[in-house]
Amino acid sequence: MSLQECMVEKALIEKENEARQLELTRDYEVLGEKLSRQNINIDKIKNKVSQYGVAVPSWGVGTGGTRFARFPGIGEPRHIFDKLEDCSVIQQLTRATPSVSLHIPWDKANPKDLMAEAERLSLKFDAMNSNTFQDQEGQTHSYKYGSLSHTNGETRQQAIEHNIECIELGDAIGSKALTIWGGDGFNFPGQRKFTRQFERYLDSVKAIYTKLPETWRLFTEHKIFEPAFYSTVVQDWGTNYLIAKELGDQAYCLVDLGHHAPNVNIEMIVARLIQFGKLGGFHFNDSKYGDDDLDTGSIDPYRLFLVFNELVNAEQHALDDFDPMHMLDQSHNVTDPIESLMMSAMEVQRAYANALLVDRHALEIYQNENDALMASHTLKLAFRTNVEPILAMARLENGGAIDAIATYRASKYRQKIGEKRPAVSGAGGGIV
Numbered sequence: 336m337s338l339q340e341c342m343v344e345k346a347l348i349e350k351e352n353e354a355r356q357l358e359l360t361r362d363y364e365v366l367g368e369k370l371s372r373q374n375i376n377i378d379k380i381k382n383k384v385s386q387y388g389v390a391v392p393s394w395g396v397g398t399g400g401t402r403f404a405r406f407p408g409i410g411e412p413r414h415i416f417d418k419l420e421d422c423s424v425i426q427q428l429t430r431a432t433p434s435v436s437l438h439i440p441w442d443k444a445n446p447k448d449l450m451a452e453a454e455r456l457s458l459k460f461d462a463m464n465s466n467t468f469q470d471q472e473g474q475t476h477s478y479k480y481g482s483l484s485h486t487n488g489e490t491r492q493q494a495i496e497h498n499i500e501c502i503e504l505g506d507a508i509g510s511k512a513l514t515i516w517g518g519d520g521f522n523f524p525g526q527r528k529f530t531r532q533f534e535r536y537l538d539s540v541k542a543i544y545t546k547l548p549e550t551w552r553l554f555t556e557h558k559i560f561e562p563a564f565y566s567t568v569v570q571d572w573g574t575n576y577l578i579a580k581e582l583g584d585q586a587y588c589l590v591d592l593g594h595h596a597p598n599v600n601i602e603m604i605v606a607r608l609i610q611f612g613k614l615g616g617f618h619f620n621d622s623k624y625g626d627d628d629l630d631t632g633s634i635d636p637y638r639l640f641l642v643f644n645e646l647v648n649a650e651q652h653a654l655d656d657f658d659p660m661h662m663l664d665q666s667h668n669v670t671d672p673i674e675s676l677m678m679s680a681m682e683v684q685r686a687y688a689n690a691l692l693v694d695r696h697a698l699e700i701y702q703n704e705n706d707a708l709m710a711s712h713t714l715k716l717a718f719r720t721n722v723e724p725i726l727a728m729a730r731l732e733n734g735g736a737i738d739a740i741a742t743y744r745a746s747k748y749r750q751k752i753g754e755k756r757p758a759v760s761g762a763g764g765g766i767v
């Protein structure tokens with residue numbers, strides 16, 4: 336498939352932008368004037384937003400599903416090269432997603448071919464994700480009763496070797512991190528010894544850690560429950576922190592927003608991990624009840640803002656080696672995955688822009704004076720500012736679309752790609 340066929344035509348983006356540019360310029364000027372009264376330079380905020388990027392998960396461009404059913408969409412990607420094309424559309428229109436996070440073995444391919452396709456589509460590869468939560472065809476040992484913490488040493492070894500394989504492939508395609516999430520846990524009290532299971536897990540991740548190239552980071556991802564429903568081996572940020580501490584300087588904690596109990600104060604967890612130098616990165620999504628994997632910012636945009644408030648705070652204090660990786664991780668059951676991922680990337684960008692508007696000097700004074708009302712109000716003031724003109728202007732200047740969703744729909748990419756990609760059933764729209 337040629338470049339012209341698979342991506343949105345430049346002329347269409349220009350035409351769509353032309354229809355909206357005058358209005359955007361006016362909105363941007365009005366907001367700029369408003370912000371200047373708060374001593375904020377709108378162009379500086381826009382430049383920071385322009386440089387912000389969040390990685391797209393390769394598995395996100397396929398339609399997800401629940402444990403009840405999966406309803407496939409039109410033109411679903413059949414393999415990693417189709418997925419990369421979809422990811423490039425998201426980046427082309429939003430200019431907020433320059434990289435893709437791969438999941439192995441779902442996305443396994445010749446590294447040279449992956450690199451060539453990424454270059455053609457102007458994409459880079461983000462963190463690698465291993466998969467020891469399901470069995471692959473021809474696999475010697477089953478993960479039914481766990482992987483890195485399995486009672487059988489040979490099963491653990493197989494899971495270790497798979498993770499090392501992910502590092503090797505990642506190293507060949509310019510990735511710099513490995514994210515480990517496993518389904519290990521148990522369903523019944525007494526099924527395992529908590530301590531023994533965690534010892535086995537630690538020994539396994541240590542074996543993986545020793546194979547990490549010097550420039551790499553290893554992220555472990557905690558999750559409170561599921562697929563194990565009584566306990567999971569890395570259940571919360573505390574256990575995750577212990578792992579990162581045990582492993583060493585290249586090990587960090589990854590926070591998936593959906594992997595906590597309802598109402599857990601995630602921004603506080605983020606602050607703790609920042610304080611002790613162990614925040615590795617994020618899987619952004621949103622949830623109402625559990626690991627719902629809903630679109631980022633669709634349920635609780637204020638929580639997302641509060642997470643970014645901590646990140647901007649850390650950024651402005653220029654903490655050493657503070658460079659968390661940002662990724663989306665969601666499952667799309669009723670929407671076009673490309674639209675959901677575009678919307679989510681822009682929501683993450685929005686939270687960042689809003690967090691940049693917080694008057695941190697005033698906030699500190701209110702905090703020191705115990706003025707709870709005004710401290711809270713200071714955050715709300717930034718959160719409530721409509722930063723859409725900043726985001727849209729950043730997109731326009733970077734060659735993206737002022738209105739990414741409308742332009743995508745006008746391009747008829749989904750319909751066109753549907754004609755070229757025959758329907759597949761059961762393709763992995765993984766939920767991790």
Ligand SMILES: [Mn+2]
Nearest residue numbers: 591618664767
């Ligand atoms: Mn995740």
